[in-house]
Amino acid sequence: MKRVVVDPVTRIEGHLRIEIMVDEETGRVKDAVSCGTMWRGIELIVRNRDPRDVWAFTQRICGVCTSIHALASLRAVEDALGITIPKNANYIRNIMYGSLQVHDHVVHFYHLHALDWVSPVEALKADPVQTAALANVILEKYGVLNEFMPDFLGRRAYPKKFPKATPGYFREFQKKIKKLVESGQLGIFAAHWWDHPDYQMLPPEVHLLAVAHYLNMLDVQRELFIPQVIFGGKNPHPHYIVGGVNCSISMDDMNAPVNMERLAVVEDSIYTQVESTDLFYIPDILAIADIYLNKHNWFYGGGLSKKRVIGYGDYPDEPYTGITNGDYHKKLLWRSNGVVEDFYKGVDKAKFYNLEGKDFADPEQIQEFVAHSWYKYPDENKGLHPWDGITEPNYTGPKEGTKTHWKYLDEEGKYSWIKAPRWRGRPCEVGPLARYIIVYTKVKQGHIKPTWVEELIVNQIDTVSKLLGLPPEKWLPTTVGRTIARALEAQMAAHANLYWMKKLYDNLRAGDLSVANMEKWDPSTWPKEAKGIGLTEAPRGSLGHWVIIKDGKVDNYQCVVPTTWNGSPKDPQGQHGAFEECMMDTVVKVPEKPLEVLRGIHSFDPCLACSTHLYNEKGEEIANVRVQGACI
Amino acid sequence: MFKRIYVFSASLRIWHWINFITIMILFFTGLYIGTPYFTTSVGYEATYTYDKNLTMGFTRFLHFAAGYVLLFSFLFRIYIAFFRKGNRMFIPKFWTIEYWQGIKETIQEYLFIKEHRPMIRNPLARTAYFIVYLMIFFMIATGFGMYGLSDPDGFWASVFGWIVWSLGGEFEAHYWHHIVAWLIILFFVLHVYFVSREDFTHKNGEVSSMFNGVKFFKKEPVDINDVK
């Protein structure tokens, strides 16, 4: 048995450490520990502040999934204060959210994940003529998904961003990569395990194609976020206001934040999102996935997604009166709320549990445990709902090494600064894969009559199953499936943005220009005490903010974020979180270069600043805490 | 019966009234700048109203112009202190026994315990004036600091820019500029009261002295050496 440490894990947001125990005979990962190594305490910092400011603070939880923590915070505060936002604000927030989904997923695949699959070194062996031919084949074969993708506006004369597929183009790329490698200054490509046997699994042409698109997309990604720059003024970290959005609309004034010209800029960017996902992202990922699954039988890394996934739901079609009161879930276009168990047995045999509105306020449903986290509860076998959580730090140190120089963490005892969120005491995976499994199950089992978004999702999954020649329960709950689901979700979000744009135009034509409900802007209009919940489907998975407001100030603030669900430590029953389950469902070829494990972890798109800001909601005596870093 | 003592020189009296008018202008324009309480929501396009009406632009112009007057009158005030003993009465002589004796007596008078001995200017007042001069200097420094930072390489930024940063940044500078403005107004209220009260209780022409320069005393004031 060999213990391997990877620290730092790069190409993620934040700081992560993983430790795995590998059986050298079989290459199986027998046990795994994942540990986030940063903590900032943002929940403590927002206490006693103006609830109207908190979105800006929580937004700084993460700069990669920028805007999502602002959205969750706005929803929580609006839920607490009983604010319904205007229609335009709802559509604009949805466009800003959808743009994040597209951007985050595209950047994740090409710039944080692609180098787990492809290598610039392998790209040098490719034949540019064959690469061009391959590019065409891929576009033709996997482009079938685009055929049923709706275009609600129909205002693109032809695709402006289209993958170049000529031998000359790829020859130029290859020449440049060659010279870069020869110069010895590899920069971002330096020092990686390029000699790992997994880089032989794809033909060199796929490597060249993907590396070319890596660079191509590095320059295109900025354009995907233009809607946030128009509506929110900047990116990363655009602006919002409690009660709606700040970007007032006027068709009479060029000084107005939003007018015809501004909307045209947004529309153009949305089409860029559509083309980037339809023509680059989807064909590229499916080409790689097809080879990994069908040629190499690489079905590893499903882990927890086979057993249990959870989702909250998003895309309110129209404004809602509240989340706790259940109206939010009635208005959703994308009802990924619920829990699905045992999807690997097939969609018919999977079990579905509904989750909506009041369930999120129910102290028995979502709870956090601390048995393997550096905290103390009166009874460590029981969990606590975010609104009632207690936090009493109880640091116990690593197994080997000193306080400031770790060797190995103590997987038997407490080894994490992150509490373990559980649904009815059970661990769940969150993320695009979870959402796709839930919607697919709900529709196929007839729990809901699908909206157009849900129908689209089912269509995507069925089409990919046909392309891969595999049933969904086989390919979805895997590392590859997690990566495909993310791409499908980006594609859906890009097309949904066209839908929101159309709804926005229709509403403006009907004469409604309002973007903010200012009735409850003044703190004197607020109740003395109010509780709220803000839910959203963040790029990395389901996100919830729980807020308590007292006397016009934040009294208590709690975020239960996607990477906390996925990266959580064991609970009192010894059940592992999704990262650990994924690693233990993987076989490595070279124990000291666990590329397969890294690929599995990256497939979750970990966001460590998100998960490890979590700490104390009561704020006791931080100065006395013996902390050795924040572990998931 | 009353002894007539020439206390305030003509230049000092002129300065005093200029200072009063300037501070009033600065205070009210400053309040407006801090929280503009009316808008020209009807009427002019912004582009055409620049310094034509009582707009933010014009208010700021008044504020800055008054700021310059305050600066130069302040320099003038310091300058005249070199030439006449009576112009130096803002310095609290806390190193002397008389100072502390005077403080005690003045407090006793204000607490209705007993009247203080005749004084041209009691040490409590001297201390208050000294603090006011410091506050005026602070307002000049922060004011010109913020004013000057529109050109960070310019003259005013090089003279007073440091104070903005030493306060922690421009937001903090705005904040303290605002707070001290109110402190000066607090002083103003108390100043008017205590001057009138002095006039009323001691009948020494305290109020009129700032017009004709003369105060009246039954007995020789204890701090007569400060003017002679």
Added chain:
Amino acid sequence: METFWEVFKRHGVSRRDFIKFATTITGLMGLAPSMVPQVVKAMETKPRVPVIWIHGLECTCCSESFIRSATPLASDVVLTMISLEYDDTLSAAAGEAIEKHREKIMKEYWGNYILAVEGNPPLGEDGMYCIIGGRPFVEILKESAEGAKAIIAWGSCASWGCVQAAKPNPTNAVSIDKVITDKPIIKVPGCPPIAEVMTGVIMYMVLFDRIPPLDSQGRPKMFYGNRIHDTCYRRSFFNAGQFVEQFDDEGAKKGWCLYKVGCRGPTTYNSCGNLRWYNGLSYPIQSGHGCIGCAENNFWDNGPFYERIGGIPVPGIESKADKVGAVAAAAAAGGAILHGIATKVRKSANKEEE
């Protein structure tokens, strides 16, 4: 090391395009056209500089902003202008391999590499609130700074402390200049800084082989010389006294000045007003939200964001300065009147006694 011109040649760029590129970036850096020959010369003779980019307590918004740069584009910067040898976000390698590589680069280019720091070190608990390779980040920071030619402090975290240093600063996070005191530090504040400001600073350093002219606060003058208020396209509305009184009112639709809803433009130094975001596309004020002052020290604690002047912390409540001032002035006047009445009463009493 290769020069820029050599790199460009290697990439098959023609001399003509090279000159064109040099002209563009001369303009971008705010230099006069007469400087073009100098820039060309610099690009021909200066070698590529290795950059080590480390991350402390942060949210990665600076890296995200950096790749949003349009002129120059991120791919051009990363592959042809600098040699980004270590970066938690973009580097392919991980674990021991990337740490070893950092050490190798430091040794090879001792005294010649640029250290870019995103985020800041927490000093609480011996620095163990931020751990890299099982060691405190502050140790990595000090170690990496030692052989650096210059240090760039990306964003408000590295420059000032930013959100994790806001009250009560639970981790005792500090700006990097509190830890590194013997090296030139270029502060590039903002949450995040504007993309083109970030790439502009790098370009300047690479081309001129020196740090850009800094102001008294250590920020590059060319990007932080002006208040947003002084360069704001809504300034004329401010001068005219035309203000947004409440979000989404008539004034908001007309794009009037956001001063009264808390805009920090008058107290914030950044290029949002002139350069703007996304190559001039927009900036927060243009989108109808006041500036929150994200490039300024302590901006998190200068809230609430929707009030112009900070409150005075009166126990139990936060009061606006004007309210407190008016109350204090009124109290003083009232006190004076009461005291005056008492004086009068006393005096008449004394008279009667006499």
